[in-house]
Amino acid sequence: MAQFVDFSRAAAKAGIAGSAMATVLALSSTPVLAQDTTGTDSLETIETTEGGERVIIVTAPMYVPTAAQTATKSNIPLVETPQSVSVVSRDQMDLLNFIDAQQAVRYVAGASGENYGPDLRFDFIQVRGFPPKQFVDGLATPVTSTIFSNGLDLYAFESLDILKGPASVLYGSAPPGGIYNQTSRRPKSAFGGEVSMKYGTDDYKQIAMTATGAASDFADVRGTVLFRDRGAERDGVDAKRLYAAPALTLHLGPDTDLTLLSYYQYDEVNGDTNGFLPVVGTLLENPNGQLSRSANLGAPDYNKYERKQWGAGFEFEHDFAGDFGLTVNTRYSKYSEDQKVIYASGFTDETQSRVLRSSFPYAEDVKALALDTRLDGKVMTGAVEHTLLAGVDYRDVDNEAAFGFCGPVDALFFPCAQGAVSIDLFDPVYDLGDAFVDTPVLFPYTDQTLKQTGIYAQDQIAIGGLRLLFSGRYDWVKLDSFGAKGSQEEFTWRTGLSYVTEAGVVPYISYGTSFEPTLGVDLDGDPLKPTSGEQWEAGVKFDGRSLGPDVDLFATAALFDIRQKNVTSAVYSPVAAPIGSTQSGEVKVQGGELELVARIRDQLAINAAYSYTDSEIIDSEVAAEVGEPLPVTPKHKASLFADWTFQRGGLAGLGFGAGVRHVSSSAGSVPGPFNPVVYASESSTLFDAIIHYDTPNWRFAVNGSNIFDKKYVARCAAEFNCNFGAGRQVIGTATYKF
Template identity: 75%
Template sequence: MSHASRLFSGTALALAMLCPAHSSSAQDRGVETIETSENGERVIIVTSERYVPQGRLTATKSDIPLVETPQSISVVSRDQIDLLNFIDAQQAVRYVAGATGENYGPDLRFDFIQIRGFPPKQFVDGLATPVTSTIYSNGIDLYAFESLEILKGPASVLYGSAPPGGIYNQTSRRPKSVFDGEISAMYGTDDYKQLGMTVTGPASDALDLRATVMIRDRGAERDFVDAQRIYAAPAATWHIGPDTRLTGLAYYQYDEVNGDTNGFLPAAGTLLDNPNSKLPRSVNLGEPDYNRYERKQWGAGFEFEQDLGPDMGLTVNGRYADYAEEQRVIYAAGFTDAAMDTVYRNSYPYQEDVTSLTIDGRFHGKFDTGGIEHNFLVGVDYRDVDNDAPFGFCSPFFCPSGASVPDPINIYDPQYGLPAGFVTPPLDTVFTDQTLKQTGLYAQDQIAIGGLRVLLSGRNDWVDRTSFGTDGKQDEFTWRAGVSYVTDAGVVPYVSYGTSFEPVLGVDIAGDPLKPTTGEQWEGGVKYDARGLGEGIDLLLTAALFDIRQENVTSAVYSPVSAPVGSTQSGEVKVQGGELEFVARIRNQLAINGSYSYTDTEVVASETPQEVGAALPVTPRHKASLLADYTFQRGSLAGFGFGAGVRYNSDGAGSLPGPFNPIVFETGEATLFDAMLHYDLPNWRLAINGSNIFDERYVARCADANNCNFGAGRQVIATATYRF
């Protein structure tokens, strides 16, 4: 038995022993299952107060309702996550307008997400995470969070450096003052095994505790790949006084992925025809006994809340986090001859270490001035990040002295094995060497006059960055203004304008630090919260049109495998589109999620002539989805439910064109179907969830002719959850 299997079995036994023998109050619980009888007939009602979101802090860092926020925001609540059995954040955006995920297929390490054409920055509890320099994700497991909130459009006015497409924020599970929790077990496709537990409750009148743990052991769609993950998060809230609370939040996550190449398949045989035949989705062209990815990350932080009166308060939260990953991978890199059955292979070791300290403090309050209501916010945040990332590289055409060149491999009959004495290339090239200190001062006021709402926000950031030994100081001002009108029927039209900035890694041709990219967005739309439709009907609908412009976009003039040096910044990008999204839950029986996105992206200007007029990568012009789930409440079928969904993505560009990538591959068009069955009792939930149930074969992305990824195939997972 492997170490991972022994650990998995031991954890299963430990969680079983911890299972309490009693039930408790469902106060402050998102989902509650109640069993009664009426006239001798069995009745089971499953309530879900958080399925349809009402308000979240991400959009305004305040208690302004979502329907009054003049900017698009989507909230995927824990109730939605559990019903649809989303495993990671990139799955969680399947039914969200304006956001796409799984662009590299079922990646076992990161969450690859695009929002309105741009990769978003990731935040946890409102604080920036220590993400890698190449991927804006740290891969913390979705089981850790109560919700995933996607703010679309510029967010710099409250969060500092961020791309113009938006950000996503995840809210950690918090302690409660009532005993509550769950134990869940999952098993599914590709030997997917997972055990999770979260339990919370009062340790005393002044102290609430929570512990969340999860362990996963799984295979993959690719042959000879396995992955393990361990997550643990303690949390405690100290009620210092009736108006003072201090919450401590910590987490640790360990990841190990063995045998994976993370794609790197040839276009001929996946997206395009190959005279020999199609490649199976399970093909692995790496070295299963050599390829390895390992990541360790942890964080410890706090949230301090002080009520200063009925309508005023102070909130300060902070976190120190450490992120370390290393990998060694052998991957396919182009056909050796015209036979198109054998490919060269490259060797690529990589290592990255990121540490970050983030602090955000804000004073918020409400007051009236002559019939005008103000909901204001004043805050300051600070970010200190240190990032180091070296790599090595070896190919048949370039290899450092002493390193070994991997042998070619037949893509239809791969034979694995490295020669004795195989030497990995040294980590002697710097990809990232930078420190960043960012201080931001921001203010916001929502002015209410009757049904009219005016939101004004402004912020100034001071950035001090050292990159490749070169110091650079930057001073950026961003702002947002929006107007909305709240009608008695719950229809809220709005219009807004916002700006963003984002520091860019690297130096230009002269060796000077690159300037930040800047962005701006106009957005107009309407929101509807169905307040007039009667009791038992919850609905939030958002329709929006937007126009985004980004300037100071870099154009690399050297090989893409080199460090990010020697760039120019004359690029400009335009993104225009429209979105429709709704989430509904009707009489505790019917849940509906639907969305449609039209996103038109274009490179308007670039020092790379081939890029002008091109569309941004992995952003389909059309995305549509619809899901419905129904639960019986009476009779012999009481508590039983079923649902089905359909998702469509149109073609999207796999990359931008350029001197090293003259051909752009259009990929990703697919129509996929999901289905679910579930049975709820007061303490138990049994479910089977299937995604892409007809197992449609499609290519999620081809970044170039030698770097294609299959989209996620059929996944079926059975879940048993005991709630107490």
């Protein structure tokens, strides 16, 4: 099933189509309330004296989540949501020093990241077997035709929510594994902020600042900026990033707010993209020796990736009399990237010491408009309470991409006698030679538009402790690909049942469906149907705040069964030679998840997770795919992190923590005409550690991940597309709070 060989997505970014394309802790001396109007984002450090003894208390009211609008687009508590949701709050991001979203899922059940190692451009994440679509502030991002991530910096956000399972009933087009939604930092009324400086492994340098406060009685402002300059584990590679996000909230009345949100991000990676090491010398033995993580088989003086993206929009909120409110979200975004890359593409001979190299320039431009308008509120009908939601959203995306290729003379596609010269695996000389041709972008890859309109409604019925959730949505999708027009319509729905006990234990069961539009026609020339998905999920949630005033704890356990149908497969076609499509493909993913987040007495923080995921392709026109697991879907993932802070005496404010993460092996691809052999990644057990010291105005921290520097292969998507997992990274942080 071609759409599961996501090697083609990554390869299109870094170089191949098919097989040839293939904490900052915001602390303040002002007390903090959850979802408050103070200048801090969440945490605060308080220093006092009790009985002559120095006391420092670091509070983190948002470390353990209580709500996630991503799941229901309403204020239904997280514990009452009959579907798995993981929330990585700003408190967690800062404590564990997560740099990007794929790191942020390290301690999340059912989600895996860093599948292509320490990629400097994108967030490669899998959720329940599928790459999730990215949303920002509840609106779809202008994701490209090849990867579902636009790589916005994690420092930009207050939280990252992972909604597991079908999400189409509220968000339209989405894979059955789920989505992730990131909430931007917002203006607040009280003055506050931070300046953060980082330095670490591979010459990692970063300075970032966020500040907020009231500009007048009716206007709050925030500014967030970041600049990063870093090296990489790979020789000859460096990357720069600039991010800026001004925001303004206008209080138009006692019940009306208008928040203007915008961002700009520039990325530049010099020397290489990521991956494209041979399986022989990484996952398999090479008679000449094994490659190091620093191996660069590209062209450091030539390879370059450049990306510019920006977005601007607003969120309008108005509370009507009673319990009803109106929310209007909109954003216009532009995304553009350019890259040129030389990469390893085959051995020159049987010695397995020299590799051929090919050239692959790529460019893509995306423009997107997203709009979501919804009305929510509560209604009592006797003893029954209804939490209602109704809305309409619209998405308009325009995407154009093109590529060029120049490879060895005997290459399967686009042979070119003047490609890049070969290179020695263990003693590389990066001279491209006089015959090298800087291939221009020549071939159109995508030229498509998508217009999607959806209307949705939801009702949560509360009768005593019983909660019944009903959601429904209808979508109209118009597609245009290279002038070929098509339209698709789909109804999706979700229902759930849960029971809230006084002890905070909430058992639940739910069913939901999803869809994704599919471009193209089948072997008979008829338009393809949307790919559809469905999930059954049952579990129990526990809100442990009833255990005492000093205990914040949230735990979940879930079992799920996902089926995806109408999956496209690329097969030989005598009519539409050489390749046509069928939609007989079907996928099954079953598993279970356990997750716990806790903070006790403002001293002990715990993140723990375990997930079992069993995936299988159960039907396909490509016989070799049947029975195979989905790529980058480990059966087992387990993690545990604990952090302790001293509160009294000479060690007050000093804290330390440690974590362990285990991921079992997983397939790098599915078998097919371009990947006849499937390579499984290596299982890994990695250890993390942290030491930190807090005062009311300063925070100092040293975070280490993979501290024992375990070397392992994170993924081999093809014979010449292997990636080492992230090695040891140690970063020191100094943060001044004001």
